[in-house]
Amino acid sequence: MSEIVASPGVTLPEPAPANGWLRELRATFALAWPLVIAQLAQNALHTTDVILLGWLGPDYLAAGTLATSFFMPILLFGVSIVGAVAPLVAQARGARDIKAIRRIVRQGFWVTIVMSTLLLPLVLQVRPIYERLGQDPATTAMAEQFLQIVAWSLFPALGIIALRSLLSAFDATRVVLVITVLGVVVNAAVAYTLIFGHFGMPRLELRGAAIATLTTNIIMFLAMLTYVVRHRRFGRFHILIRFWRADWGHFRAIFRIGLPIALTVVAEVGMFTAAALLIGRLGTDELAAHAVALQCASMAFMVPLGLGIAATVRVGIAYGRRDAEGIKLAGWTSFMLGTGFMVLSCVLFLTMGPALVTIFLDPNNPENANALALAASFLAVAGLFQLADGAQVAAAHALRGLSDTKIPMLFAILGYWGIGLPVGYLLSDFAGWRGVGVWTGLAVGLSFVAVVLVTRFAMRERLGLLDALKPTSA
Structure with missing residues (x-):
């Protein structure tokens, strides 16, 4: 996932x-619809793997879930930091400083290399970490097999974010969408071929899915880099010239802007990872059901996420032109659109849940009966927290447009880790709700964060978040 951060001083195209x-x-x-489609296409990369592994059986789906639950928070941490390239490039664009743009993107590649090198060894420690957490040894071994290959996709994946930040800052989002859709097609074709051993290729199962993920990221990175280097609009920046020359000011700026956002994202994703670990203790069927319900909820989340990114830009533009009324309109419009869509997904999950889960697990296989029933029950709980999920992402991104990131980060950590997970653990282990208890805890955590962040945006003037708009005395 990638996020566009708008802040004062960042020059963006001014609408009426x-x-x-x-x-x-x-x-x-x-502004939002291309972002929504791009987010859905990005999420489809993982959805393809979930569907194909589900066709192999619950054991493979459970192993893939453990692996991705471990990998995704690590990946998103790096993605969020490198994503700070976007506002810095936008600011340089406003100043018409071509040299600064080149240096910022170059330092974005430096941060990509540094973060990937630091995070790679952590990904490869999946087996000892999961063994200490009491996960099933056989499932853990399969997850390790998957991550030994996927871990290397950190380098191209973070590189894609640096390039996508450059393209987004110059409104070149169509090429991002085209390359992402290309990635979906490549991933589906390679994964289908290698997982099941079609077209004369060996049957590699989990390793086939991992190779497909790595191959797709490499192809997407090379396609995006080729476009940026060869297209006359971006070739003038010469982003690869004097690649090894340091620019420590921009290097530090990327971390300064990206780190609070990264910690916020990881707090939320980490909550779902911890939930997978809690459910993993209950059995393979529960973990497979969790994977199915989580994938459905993730697909629905892509729409308010795209709207939230648009809110950051719209609120940031209004903030930059010192327009308090524009800030109100932009923030609440995104909130209404995001929660409005989540009403639809709530109804869909509550009424069509049993049918939706059969997309991922074969209902004709008697061994899948328990996993299917569990997945439908988890999806019903997910339906209940759709409104909270839409509200919290809209409020968080609107506040980000005001450069208010540190306090929301603290509220997110408190809500997800101080409230949501403990409630899930208590309901699962002590109240006997098992997997439904864990998902109820997720709903409670998301609801707390939604209420706090929406309230913070509503009270933005009283809290001094708009003080910069007030005229200063001579």
Whole structure:
């Protein structure tokens, strides 16, 4: 996942001032729909693997879930830090400073190399970590087999974020979307071929899915790099010239902007990872069901996430032009659109849950009956927290447009780790709710964060978040 951060001082294209709700609705929708599609396409990469591994059986799906639950927080931590390239490039664009753009993207590659090198050994420690956490040894061994290959995708994956940040800052989002869709096709074709051994290729099962993920990331990175280097609009930046020359100011700036966002993202994703560990103790069927329900919830989340990214930009633009009314319109419009969509996903999960889960597990296989029933029950709980999930992502991104990231980060850690997970553990182990108890804890944590962040945005003036808009005395 990638996020665009807007902050004061970052120059972005100025739309016409928002004079009413309808105009803001149109502007937000026009900005958001390509972002939503790109997020859905990105999520489809993982969805393909979940479906194909589900066809192999619950054991493979459970192993893949353990592996991705361990890998995703690590990947997103690096992605969020490198994503700080976007606002820095946008600021340099506003200043028409071509040299700064080159240096920022170059330092983005440096951060990519540093973060990938630091995170790679951690990914490879999956087996001893999971063994200490009491996970099934056989499932853990299969997860390690998967991650030994996937770990190397950190380098191209983070490199993609640096390049995508450059393209996004210059409104070149269509090429990002095209390359992402290309990645979905490549991943599906390679994974289908190698997982099941079609077209004369060996049957590699989990390792086949891992090779597909690594191959897809490499192809996407090379395609994006080729476009940036060869296209006349971006070739003038010469991002690879004097690649090894340091620019410590921009290097530090990427970490300064990206770290609070990274910690916020990891707090939320880490909660779902810990939930997978709690459910993993209950059995393979529970873990496979968790994977199915989580994938459905993740797909729905991509829509408010795309709207949230648009909110960061719209609120940031209004903040930059010192427009308090524009900030209100942009923030609440994103909130209404995001929660409005989540009403639809809530109804879908509650009414069509048993049918949705059969996409991932074969209902004709008697061995899948228990996993299917569990997945439907988990998805029902997921339906109940859809509104909270949409509200918290809209509020968090609107606050980000005001450069308010540190306090929301603390609220996120408290809500996810201080409230959500303990409640899930108590309901699962002591109340006997098992997997449903864990998912109920997730709902409680998300609801707390949603209430706090929405309240913080509503009270933005009282809390001094708009003090920079007030005229200063001579």
